[in-house]
Amino acid sequence: MLRRLYDWTLSLAARPSAPYALAAVSFAESSFFPVPPDVMLVPMMLARPDKAWSYALICTIASVLGGILGYFIGLGLYDSVGAWLFQLYGLADGAETFRHAYADYGHWVILLKGLTPIPYKLVTITSGFAGYHLGWFIALSILTRGARFFLVALLMSQFGPRIKAIIDNNFNLVATVAIVAIVGGFVAFRYLFH
Numbered sequence: 001m002l003r004r005l006y007d008w009t010l011s012l013a014a015r016p017s018a019p020y021a022l023a024a025v026s027f028a029e030s031s032f033f034p035v036p037p038d039v040m041l042v043p044m045m046l047a048r049p050d051k052a053w054s055y056a057l058i059c060t061i062a063s064v065l066g067g068i069l070g071y072f073i074g075l076g077l078y079d080s081v082g083a084w085l086f087q088l089y090g091l092a093d094g095a096e097t098f099r100h101a102y103a104d105y106g107h108w109v110i111l112l113k114g115l116t117p118i119p120y121k122l123v124t125i126t127s128g129f130a131g132y133h134l135g136w137f138i139a140l141s142i143l144t145r146g147a148r149f150f151l152v153a154l155l156m157s158q159f160g161p162r163i164k165a166i167i168d169n170n171f172n173l174v175a176t177v178a179i180v181a182i183v184g185g186f187v188a189f190r191y192l193f194h
Helices: 002-012 018-029 038-047 049-088 092-113 120-129 134-169 171-192
Strands: none
Touching: 002 038, 018 038, 018 049, 038 049, 038 134, 049 092, 049 120, 049 134, 092 120, 092 134, 120 134, 134 171
């Protein structure tokens, strides 16, 4: 199933609608969707290395805009939608501890999140819930999300064919590592902020 998704995403990169689909996934992932945009981004960059930098820009902009939605979910709708999302991911217990950590360490949480598999939507919703300064949230989100997506673009533009060969030859292992990293992010959130 994952292999078909990977092959479909590679074929999607040639379509004119590919950037729109990538933007939609990047936006949604930042506020409510459980799958990171890398699932589309990496195969699209592998299929179209000439578009790697523009795909990184699309992901950055859409992700930050989606993050702003997540922020407002946390700010205004935490008691209903935000709490439901934390509950859905089994992370409701850690949300309050995470919120208090924002009083002193919110900037570090946002910056370091870009280097870990902790789902960005949890950071966006909690930033709003904690009342973190919106201007700083946006600035730090641009920095961390941009760094993440442009690092992927750099790697794909420099090593794309080698990376594609590794993925093609070891797809099950690569998919397993990616799934473990995503699940590990949720687990890390739960136990670090519980």
